[in-house]
Amino acid sequence: MRRSFAFKSTLLVIAWLLLAIACVQIPSRLFWPASFGALTLPLALGLNLAAVGYWLLRSWRVAVLPAAVAFLTWPHFQRGLALHPLRTEPAAQTDRSVRLLSANVRIFNVYAQLREKDPESPGKFIQWLAENPADVLCLQEFYNEPVGSRTGEGRLFRSADKIGQQAGRQVFVSKTLTNGAGAEFGMAIFSRFPIVGRGTISFDRLTQNHAMYADLRLPTGDTIRVYNFHLQSMSMDEKDIVDSYSSKAGLKKKGLGLMRRFKRGLVARSVQVDTLVRRFDRCRYPMLLCADLNDLPYSYTYDQLADRFQNAWATVGNGVGATYNGRLPFVRIDNQFASPQWQIGNFAVHYEIPYSDHFPTSAIYTLSEASSQVPKQPAD
Structure with missing residues (x-):
């Protein structure tokens, strides 16, 4: 009887x-x-592994x-908890390699309330990015004060010049x-490789949630395309989320409003x-993608990208790879993806x-030799 119950439970977990x-x-x-x-899905994956044991x-x-079932669904497991304990050191970089860094910089904490904990954080962050060895930087929630702006901050926020x-x-x-x-708000791509093409993709209307791309010419003569995008946020305050599950009163007070915002973000x-x-499907260049997805690895958003591209963390990382710098644990919403022509x-x-409330991410990619056969002109 006990065995029959365990077997039925296993079938239910698989279903x-x-x-x-x-x-x-x-x-x-x-x-x-x-x-x-x-x-x-993470809970179902875990219970199925428990059933194996x-x-x-x-x-x-x-x-x-x-x-x-665990073998067939292992790629889904790796999306949330990457395991590569036997991974060896990567090969030396070549002229086909790209060092890529992505960061949501939260407008460099330009407002006083964003830098209460560390008043010097804007200068520190900009300097770190400027001195970083990355060949290409993709920044979301970018902020810049060009020459001639009247903000009264002097040269502190001349971020485009300093990083560029x-x-x-x-x-x-x-x-x-x-x-x-x-002062300018938006997103930015910085590159030590020549930028030979560029463009912006809006979602209905141009807001901070949009996409941009740059076509870069590598020393080998190959052209690659780097996308930088920032998808719709939940517009949900972290404190509201914590309060909603900390007590029944909090759930009643905050729950309905959080649900509405959660739905709007998902859609x-x-x-x-x-x-x-x-x-992406129309582009014939080798692609690298940097994104603040504002969504978890177990979502439609992530799935559409993971079906077409290699996720850098899932491919070579170990652990959860959380990127959110806040009270919500194990949240990975910042990602880098690479098309199949790249070795991570x-x-x-x-x-x-x-x-920032996001930790920066960086990776090294090497373009395969066969990619030189890719048509030199993209479809879009």
Whole structure:
């Protein structure tokens, strides 16, 4: 009887796991409640692995079933918890290698309330980025005060000059707002390789949630395309989230409002990622993607990218790779992706740089020799 119950429970876990994987692939704009089923995927994966261990002790014949499921769904497991304990050191960099850094810089804490803990954080962050050895930097929530702006901050926030020309990099700033004092808000791509093409992709209208790209010419003569994008945020305060699950009163008070914002974010990101995927599918250049997805690895947004590209952390990392610098643990919403032409050398989350609510990420990519056969003109 006990064995029969355990076997039925194993079948239920497998069914739950397969249903959760199906939920990941349903666009939120069509049926947003499926996203809640997708969020249960880590638990279902864990329970299936527990079933493997249980049946190995009881009956290896039965253990074959959850073990086979675990093998087939391992890529989904790696999305949330990467395991590469035997990975060797990457090969030496070549003229086909690209050192890429991505960071949501939170407008360099220009407002006083953002730098209460460390008043010197803007200068420290800008200097760290300027001195970083990365060939290409993709920055979200970028802020710059060009020559002639009237903000009264002097040269502190001349970030485009400091990270760009003064550090030997070309710069492409995608501006979403220029305020009355002349300060610029948006996103930016900095490159030590020549920028030979560029563009901006808006989602209905140009806001801070948009995409940009730069075509870069490597020393080998190959052209690559780097995308930098920032998808719709939840607009949910961290304190509200913590309060909502800390007590029944908090859940009643905050829950409904959080749910509405959660739904809006899910729907918006599903539309935005579908817009981007159509562009990606038309591009014939080798691609590197940097993104503040504002979504978890078990989401439709992440799934659409992971189906087409290598996720750098899932491919070479170890552990959760959390990138959110706040009270919510184990949250990885900042990602880098690479098209199949790239070999990923390493990937790092820079926990030593706490100046934003996101930790910067960096990776090294090497373009395969066969990529030289890629057509020189992109489709889009």
